[in-house]
Amino acid sequence: MKIKPLRNHSPTLDEEVLSHEFPSGLQVFFCPKRGFKKKYACYSTHYGSVDSEFIEPTGTRLKVPDGIAHFLEHTLFETEEGNVSDLFAKRGAYNNAATSFTTTAYLFASSDRFYDNLKLLVNFVENPVFRPEKVEKEKGIIEQEIKGYDDNPGWVSYMGLLENLFEKHPMRIDIAGTVETIRQIDSETLHRCYRAFYGPANMILFVVGDLDSTELFDFVGRTSRNAAAPPRDGARRVERLYPEEPRAVHRQETRKEMEVAIPKLLLGFKDVGTPSAGEEFVLRDLSSEFALELLFGRSSDLFRELYESQIVLDDFGASYGIGAGIGYGVVGGETPAPDQLRDILLGRISSLIDRGITDEDFEREKRKFIGNFTRSFNSLEYIASHYTFFRFHGFDLFRSVDLLQRIEKRHLEERVRTLLDPENFASYVILPRSPAS
Numbered sequence: 344m345k346i347k348p349l350r351n352h353s354p355t356l357d358e359e360v361l362s363h364e365f366p367s368g369l370q371v372f373f374c375p376k377r378g379f380k381k382k383y384a385c386y387s388t389h390y391g392s393v394d395s396e397f398i399e400p401t402g403t404r405l406k407v408p409d410g411i412a413h414f415l416e417h418t419l420f421e422t423e424e425g426n427v428s429d430l431f432a433k434r435g436a437y438n439n440a441a442t443s444f445t446t447t448a449y450l451f452a453s454s455d456r457f458y459d460n461l462k463l464l465v466n467f468v469e470n471p472v473f474r475p476e477k478v479e480k481e482k483g484i485i486e487q488e489i490k491g492y493d494d495n496p497g498w499v500s501y502m503g504l505l506e507n508l509f510e511k512h513p514m515r516i517d518i519a520g521t522v523e524t525i526r527q528i529d530s531e532t533l534h535r536c537y538r539a540f541y542g543p544a545n546m547i548l549f550v551v552g553d554l555d556s557t558e559l560f561d562f563v564g565r566t567s568r569n570a571a572a573p574p575r576d577g578a579r580r581v582e583r584l585y586p587e588e589p590r591a592v593h594r595q596e597t598r599k600e601m602e603v604a605i606p607k608l609l610l611g612f613k614d615v616g617t618p619s620a621g622e623e624f625v626l627r628d629l630s631s632e633f634a635l636e637l638l639f640g641r642s643s644d645l646f647r648e649l650y651e652s653q654i655v656l657d658d659f660g661a662s663y664g665i666g667a668g669i670g671y672g673v674v675g676g677e678t679p680a681p682d683q684l685r686d687i688l689l690g691r692i693s694s695l696i697d698r699g700i701t702d703e704d705f706e707r708e709k710r711k712f713i714g715n716f717t718r719s720f721n722s723l724e725y726i727a728s729h730y731t732f733f734r735f736h737g738f739d740l741f742r743s744v745d746l747l748q749r750i751e752k753r754h755l756e757e758r759v760r761t762l763l764d765p766e767n768f769a770s771y772v773i774l775p776r777s778p779a780s
Contacts, residue, residue: 345557345561346363346557346560346561346564347363348361348362348363348371348373348556348560349361349362349363351739351741353741353742353744355741355744355745356717356720356741356744358374358720358726358741359374359375360372360373360374360730360739360741361373361374361375361556361560363560365543365564365569365570365571365572366573366574367543367544367569367570367571367572367573367574367575368542368543368544368545368574368575369543369544369546369547369548369567369569369570369572370546370547370548370734371547371548371549371550371560371563371570372547372548372549372550372730372731372734373549373550373551373554373556373559373560374549374550374551374726374727374730375551375552375553375554375556376551376552376553376723377553378553379552379553379723380454380553381452381453381454381552381723382452382453382454382457382550382551382552382553382554383450383451383452383550383551383552383723383724383727384450384451384452384457384460384461384464384548384549384550384551384727385448385449385450385548385549385550385727385728385731386448386449386450386464386465386468386546386547386548387446387447387448387449387546387547387548387549387731387735388446388447388540388541388545388546389445389446389540389545389546389547389735390412390445390446390447390536390539390540390541390545391412391442391443391444391445391446391447391518391666392409392410392412392413392442392443392444392513392516392517392518392519392520393444393445393512393513393514393516393585393666393667394412394445394540394583394667395407395408395409395411395513395516396513396583396584396585397539397581397582397583397584398581398582398584399535399538399539399581400538400539400579400580400581401579402579404584405535405539407528407532407535407536408520408524408525408527408528408532409513409516409517409520409521409524410485410517410518410519410520410521410524410525410528411520411525411528411532411533411536412442412447412518412536412540413442413447413485413518413519413520414481414485414520414525414528414533415447415471415533415536415537416440416441416442416447416449417481417484417485418471418472418473418477418478418481418533419440419449419467419468419471420440420467421472421477421481422467422470422472423472427463427467430463431451431460431463434453434456434459434460434463435453435454435455435456436451436452436453436456436460437451437452437453438450438451438452438460438464439451442518443518444514444518444664444666444667445666445667445735446731446732446735448728448731449464449467449468450464450724450727451463451464452723452724457552457554458562461550461562461563461566462566465548465563465566465567465568465569466566468541469541469567469568469569470568471533471534471537471541473530473533473534473537474530475529475530478528478529478530478533482525482526482528485519485525486522486525488519489517489519489520489521489522489525490522492517492519494601494602496601496603496607496773497607499599499601499773500599500607500609500771500772500773501609501673501771502517503597503599503609503771504609504611504673504769504770504771505611505671506593506594506597507592507593507594507595507596507597507611507769507770507771508592508593508611508612508613508671508769509588509593509613509669509671510588510589510593511586511587511588511589512585512586512588512667512668512669513585513586513667514666514667514669514671515593539581540581542569542575542580543569543570543572543575544575544580545580545581546569547731547734547735548563548567549726549727549730549731550727551723551726551727552723583667585667585668588613588615588668588669589615590613590615590767591613591767592611592613592767592768592769593769594769595768595769595770596769596770596771596772597770597771597772598771598772598773598774599771599772599773599774600773600774600775600776600777601773601774601775601776602775602776603773603774603775603776604775605656605677605678605679605775606677606678606679606680606681606772606773606774606775607675607676607677607678607681607772607773608675608676608678608681608684608685608770608771608772608773609673609674609675609676609770609771610673610674610675610685610688610689610768610769610770611671611672611673611674611768611769611770611771612671612672612673612762612763612764612767612768613669613671613767613769614627614631614665614669614670614671614672614761614762615668615669615670616668616669617665617668617669617670619668619736620736620737620738621736621737621738622738622746624665624736624737624738625733625736625738625743625746626746626750627665627670628663628665628670629716629743629746629747629750630750630754630755630758631663631665631670631672631758631762632662632663632712633708633709633712633747633750633755633758634672634755634758634759634762634763635661635662635663635672635674636661636708636711636712637700637704637705637708637712637755638661638674638691638692638695638759638763639659639660639661639674639688640661640708640711642708642711645687645688645691646659649684649687653679654678654679654680654683654684654687655676655677655678655684656676656677656678658676658677659675659676659677659678660674660676661673661674661675663762670762672762672763674688675688675770681772681774685770689765689768692759692763692765693765695759696759696760696763696765699756700752700755700756700759702752705752705755709747709750712747713744713747713748716743716744716747717744726740
């Protein structure tokens with residue numbers, strides 16, 4: 344039987360996505376990009392590092408070692424035919440994978456032999472090999488990766504800031520875990536995590552490029568074991584368990600000496616009780632990014648002042664993260680004067696809260712933000728990753744520009760007040776190692 348995908352066209356973006364949900368629950372999306380030579384596919388599961396405690400579909404409550412989602416990602420690359428990266432390279436494709444706090448994604452990009460590569464992607468993700476000897480070998484590889492991150496000032500400051508912000512939530516824990524926690528991982532626990540989170544109804548396959556849609560959906564239907572799986576109507580799904588996180592930051596500041604030439608400051612703000620899905624989830628995400636961009640973005644008066652006075656350098660920036668019931672805003676970068684920069688940033692936030700946003704500033708920054716957001720759709724990788732992320736949270740990425748258009752000045756002012764609380768912040772400072780250390 345030929346698959347007849349649903350069509351979803353965005354007049355605002357002039358983009359189209361075709362989709363089909365198989366009876367098993369697997370969702371497949373295709374974004375046509377006529378004239379593009381490169382094709383891109385991303386197979387993702389709504390499973391990340393924060394999902395370390397859950398109730399299995401069998402009803403059993405399970406607490407697994409920190410870092411196991413990332414460990415599972417690594418282990419899937421070792422197949423009976425060899426390392427997946429080598430197999431993709433032989434087919435002329437670039438491939439990669441990434442584990443975040445809330446998702447794990449496996450991807451490739453190629454200009455030729457697309458369906459050979461798509462078959463390889465689907466097969467290695469859907470057919471794990473967790474032999475005990477392979478698991479033990481992988482522990483040594485990941486231990487070296489963890490130790491490498493320990494020497495990376497950017498990662499140390501980022502995760503250190505999250506540890507300062509959050510007291511209980513697993514988002515405070517490094518995605519890769521620790522050397523001690525990964526030593527606790529075994530093949531049986533990997534199988535249990537795979538069964539819990541790599542089921543068809545918890546996964547999305549997204550493809551973007553110049554392809555025939557009928558051929559693509561039929562190919563997935565014939566090739567994917569997940570697509571062919573029986574319906575799971577009424578079957579119990581995994582239940583994720585997260586601790587309740589206090590409103591106050593866990594620890595206000597940490598300072599650490601490392602082998603750096605210039606100090607680094609990250610300033611963070613905690614956002615608890617965030618929406619879990621739907622329009623409210625996306626509105627929280629986008630309005631937070633908008634607020635940070637208005638205050639600290641490259642076109643802001645504050646950035647120009649700080650850059651011209653050499654208090655900040657080229658890496659200065661701000662971002663917002665959301666998922667698993669919490670969120671956080673981060674701003675900072677390298678600076679010769681971390682204490683001065685912290686005080687300036689907090690002072691500017693307090694000033695904006697007190698005086699509000701002018702109509703002129705709001706309209707100008709809104710146009711810029713929407714323009715930059717829209718230009719992101721020129722990237723195949725951006726479309727695939729962000730469409731998947733939003734679909735996992737019950738929203739269509741192509742509706743996001745219309746959602747942004749509806750943001751009013753009062754919404755943004757409220758977001759600034761609730762997210763950027765100058766009385767409830769945390770910071771992490773990296774300092775050059777002193778000669779006596």
